[in-house]
Amino acid sequence: MRTTFVREFQEYFNTMLGYVFVSAFLFLAGVFFAVNNINTLSAEFNTTLNDCIYVFLLTAPLLTMKLLAEEKKTKRDQLLMTTRTTLSSIIAGKFLAALSVFAVTLCCTLIYPVILFIYGSISATLIMNGYIGFFFLGMAFISVGMFASSITESQLTSAICTYGILLLFLCMDLIISKIHVGIITSFLQWFSLFERFKSYQYGTFSIASVVYYISFSFVFLNLSIMVMKYRRLK
Amino acid sequence: MIELQNVCKYYGNKLALDNVSFSIDNASIIGLLGKNGAGKSTLMNIMTGYLSATAGDVVVDGVSISNAPQEVKSKVGYLPEKPPVYDTMSVYEFLCYVARLKGVPSRSVSLEVSNIIEQTALGDVARRLIRNLSKGYQQRVGIAQAMVGEPEILILDEPTVGLDPSQVVEIRSLLTEYAKDHVIIISSHILTEISEICDRILILNEGELIKDCRMSDLSNPGKNHIFIRVDAERTHFEDIIQKSLANCRYDYKGAGEPGCSDWELTAESHEEDIRKKIFSTVMGNKLNLLQMFPVNTEIEDTFLDLTAGRHLN
Structure with missing residues (x-):
């Protein structure tokens, strides 16, 4: 797993992909920071963090579309699948590499709360919880992208599938706000990726949500493994 | 293994x-x-x-x-x-x-x-x-x-x-x-x-x-399918082949040099070694053997025969 992780992490910065992702994310996050905090002289950073979710929703496929689709297209999966390294450790290595690039980029945005801390008054706990929630939500997004990359050989199709699945989860929130049937609303709220982030946004750390995000990622990573295994049987 | x-x-x-x-x-x-x-x-x-x-x-x-x-x-x-x-x-x-x-x-x-x-x-x-x-x-x-x-x-x-x-x-x-x-x-x-x-x-x-x-x-390389170049005209050497190498199939390959002729000779039997016979025939007719080397097409022949389904055994 370590071998795959190191190679994949380096690959992001051996090509333009890593730089494009980091630049796009930081640029858009900067725009939201300027609009929400600088322009309005507000120290409410979690609103900016909430907007950054949509930025990551937009940019996450850049991180994940290549992971497995490109391996299959170039037949390099013949190397990966014929060595003693197991498929699960390859998938885990690739997933952790994408997650690390995301985490490093997220860390770069810490400069914004530091600025707010210097010039205003903010709650460190609130910010920390917001970042923890964002990290786990991002992890779930990446696992969806990994799955989308496993079902196709085309990077474009992989990116579109990732958008499709994530938008489906986003739509779930819209449905929740429109229908008011007790059990259905509760059920959808329980499954909603974005609804769970709200508690972090308000400064509450929820262990249940962490478990949910980890389980969600685990399911999608396992689905990716199953898809890759199914290809061997076809 | x-x-x-x-x-x-x-x-x-x-x-x-x-x-x-x-x-x-x-x-x-x-x-x-x-x-x-x-x-x-x-x-x-x-x-x-x-x-x-x-x-x-x-x-x-x-x-x-x-x-x-x-x-x-x-x-x-x-x-x-x-x-x-x-x-x-x-x-x-x-x-x-x-x-x-x-x-x-x-x-x-x-x-x-x-x-x-x-x-x-x-x-x-x-x-x-x-x-x-x-x-x-x-x-x-x-x-x-x-x-x-x-x-x-x-x-x-x-x-x-x-x-x-x-x-x-x-x-x-x-x-x-x-x-x-x-x-x-x-x-x-x-x-x-x-x-x-x-x-x-x-x-x-x-x-x-x-x-x-x-x-x-x-394959039986070098024994049953031979290329030769002799210093004899085509018609003259063709007569010699028909008389002395009757059990060989022959194929005229042109005149590689002036006054010479090139041939590919193939034994009727897969196992037969025709090298000595060719050499003694050329010498016996007081001709010079300028080139002689094996033509190994056995694998191509077998491959084509088998994949064409002609003799699957």
């Missing part, structure tokens, strides 16, 4: 491999022949664990690939049809990466990769990015990655494609050396290559193994 037991593979409803069975017990080079779509790549992919068989099993050193895939994979090196290389890495970085994937201990990676770079003559390009290398060099990187970890069994799909003639000779000699204590299975469309380096051939046709024999059983 490796045994295939009734391996079948279906792609949907299409039968790609039909009950293929064979075993390889000792170090040797095995040639895998077949027309396009015969199932060669599918068979290689199954032997390396990339694809799973619909039925049957692959057993390496008594271990079944379906029971212990990682153990079997650690004993097999594979060069697919398209070399699986990362073009954003240098040759050295890529081979180190493959070594780690194959579980070579960290302290041995550098030494092992350096040895393979030397064996495959990649030293000049070791620090260059793979995307900047020619197709021939990329193919050599593909061969090198298959050899990393010194696997017991090396499976190579068209290993000399894209190499120039001198590189082909180098790679053949490298493979011959490696085969002294390892098994190498080579798929190739170049039949002369197979006949030159392989000890045994397997011919696949429409997913079925239709021939499994030693090269020595297949």
Whole structure:
């Protein structure tokens, strides 16, 4: 797993992909920071963090579309699948590499709360919880992208599938706000990726949500493994 | 070392491999022949664990690939049809990466990769990015990655494609050396290559193994199919052939030099050695034999006959 992780992490910065992702994310996050905090002289950073979710929703496929689709297209999966390294450790290595690039980029945005801390008054706990929630939500997004990359050989199709699945989860929130049937609303709220982030946004750390995000990622990573295994049987 | 037991593979409803069975017990080079779509790549992919068989099993050193895939994979090196290389890495970085994937201990990676770079003559390009290398060099990187970890069994799909003639000779000699204590299975469309380096051939046709024999059983090189150039006109020497070499088929090949004629003579019987007879006939008629060498088309003939379904036995 370590071998795959190191190679994949380096690959992001051996090509333009890593730089494009980091630049796009930081640029858009900067725009939201300027609009929400600088322009309005507000120290409410979690609103900016909430907007950054949509930025990551937009940019996450850049991180994940290549992971497995490109391996299959170039037949390099013949190397990966014929060595003693197991498929699960390859998938885990690739997933952790994408997650690390995301985490490093997220860390770069810490400069914004530091600025707010210097010039205003903010709650460190609130910010920390917001970042923890964002990290786990991002992890779930990446696992969806990994799955989308496993079902196709085309990077474009992989990116579109990732958008499709994530938008489906986003739509779930819209449905929740429109229908008011007790059990259905509760059920959808329980499954909603974005609804769970709200508690972090308000400064509450929820262990249940962490478990949910980890389980969600685990399911999608396992689905990716199953898809890759199914290809061997076809 | 490796045994295939009734391996079948279906792609949907299409039968790609039909009950293929064979075993390889000792170090040797095995040639895998077949027309396009015969199932060669599918068979290689199954032997390396990339694809799973619909039925049957692959057993390496008594271990079944379906029971212990990682153990079997650690004993097999594979060069697919398209070399699986990362073009954003240098040759050295890529081979180190493959070594780690194959579980070579960290302290041995550098030494092992350096040895393979030397064996495959990649030293000049070791620090260059793979995307900047020619197709021939990329193919050599593909061969090198298959050899990393010194696997017991090396499976190579068209290993000399894209190499120039001198590189082909180098790679053949490298493979011959490696085969002294390892098994190498080579798929190739170049039949002369197979006949030159392989000890045994397997011919696949429409997913079925239709021939499994030693090269020595297949051909009788240099004895029954001979090219000659004599200093005699065509009509004169044709009379001589008809009188003295009546049991040979002959084919006039033109006049390679002024006043000479070129011929290909083939014995009626597969086992017959016609060299002495040709020599004594030419000498007996007070002619000069300017050239004489074997024409080895046995493997092509057998391949074409078998894959055309003319004599499936």
